[in-house]
Amino acid sequence: MSALLERLRGRGWRVTSQRRVVAEVLEGDHVHLTADEVHARAVQRLPEISRATVYNTLGELVSLGEVIEVSTDGRAKRYDPNAHHPHQHLVCSRCGTIRDVRPTGDPLADLPAQERFGFTVSEVEVTYRGLCPSCA
Amino acid sequence: MSALLERLRGRGWRVTSQRRVVAEVLEGDHVHLTADEVHARAVQRLPEISRATVYNTLGELVSLGEVIEVSTDGRAKRYDPNAHHPHQHLVCSRCGTIRDVRPTGDPLADLPAQERFGFTVSEVEVTYRGLCPSCA
DNA sequence: TTCTTGACCTGGACTATGTCCATTGTAGGA
DNA sequence: TCCTACAATGGACATAGTCCAGGTCAAGAA
Structure with missing residues (x-):
């Protein structure tokens, strides 16, 4: 079992086949799948997994800080498992490829300070945009 | 007629009552309305204006570089008329208030350079998050 | 191993946001 | 004033995401 699942089990998370499959689909670097893409890949391994479960599991992983929610294009949100190393995103304006x-x-x-309008600022999210080598 | 409408007319844009109303609704600083909010306000002045027209007009204003499309929360896109002064956004994580x-x-x-992966980077979008004075 | 139970999963209805298109209307030039 | 190309309408459709009632099962207890 992956380190991620071990950590979650330690926090009282019940490990089910559905949750395991979602976690497996998200493994890797520069992974930025939409919920539907996660569902499509999960279905390959576990044909009866439902969309609602994928949405629920992704939401839980985000709350637990194991996955980051990214919306670089105003369309579907994307899920980034690289949550333990602070980073920003570089997006190709033409093909949508995303790099950390x-x-x-x-x-x-x-x-x-005078540009903070009294806010307590705690986070920054930066999106760089341009053309990737293939699209340039 | 506003400077914005004059500019657009000069570029061959046909000025209709619908387009004028949408442009008027977007006047001001720190304005970040969703398409539905723009529609709701436009309806106050021109009751028969349709949603499709509001979406079309907003899309045109964005293409013409007169309005910026912002999606700070992965929900509805917001439209920012402050397009001629480069700026970033500061968002309250609780109430959603947005400041330029x-x-x-x-x-x-x-x-x-070694973090650009061969991309030709041309734009950056920064979103600061925190709590506004009322929510803190 | 079997039992128990509360957390989990499912499928489908529902909401929100956005797009498309055939038809009707009209701004602005002739 | 009249014409016509461009714009607006409204309703169907598409996509992304949420909610819920009822059935299922992981994991601890014995």
Whole structure:
């Protein structure tokens, strides 16, 4: 069983075949699948898994901080399992390919106090856009 | 007639009462309405305006570079008329309030060449998140 | 191993957001 | 004023996501 499932079981998560399959589908680097893509791949391994279960499981993984929800295009949300290494995203404007990237410096530091309007700012999300090598 | 409508007419845009109303609804600073909100306000001034027309007009304004499309929450897209002054967004994680902000420095410069994976990077979009004064 | 139970899964209805298209209307030029 | 190409309408359709009543099963207890 994967380290992820072990961690979740340790936190009282009941490990079912459905949850295992969703976790397996999300393994890897630069993985940014939509819920429907996750469902399509999960169905290959477990034909009777339902869409609702995939949505529920993804939502739980997000709440537990194991997966990050990304919406780079205003269409379907995407799920990024690379949650334990802070990073930003680089998106191809033409084909939609997404890469995880690590900018230098702390983007939070670039927002001066007088531009914070009294907010308590705690997170920054950066999306770089351009053309990937294949599309350029 | 507003400067915006003059500009658009000069570019061959036919000015109709529907388009005028949509443009008027979008006037102001820190305006970030969803398409349905724009429609709701437009209906107050022009009761028979249709949803399709509001979507079409917003899409045209975006293509013409007069309005920016923002999706800060993965739900409905929002339309920001502040298109001629580069800026980023600060969002309250609880109530969703959005402010336009101007960070210092050039966020593009923070992505080193070896983190660009051969992409031609041309744009950056930054979303700061936190709690607004009322929600904190 | 079997039992028990509450958490989990399912399928389908439902909501929200956005797109498409055939028909009708009209802005702006001749 | 009249014409016509462009725009608006409204309803069907598409996509993404949520909710729920009822059936199922993982994991601890004995």
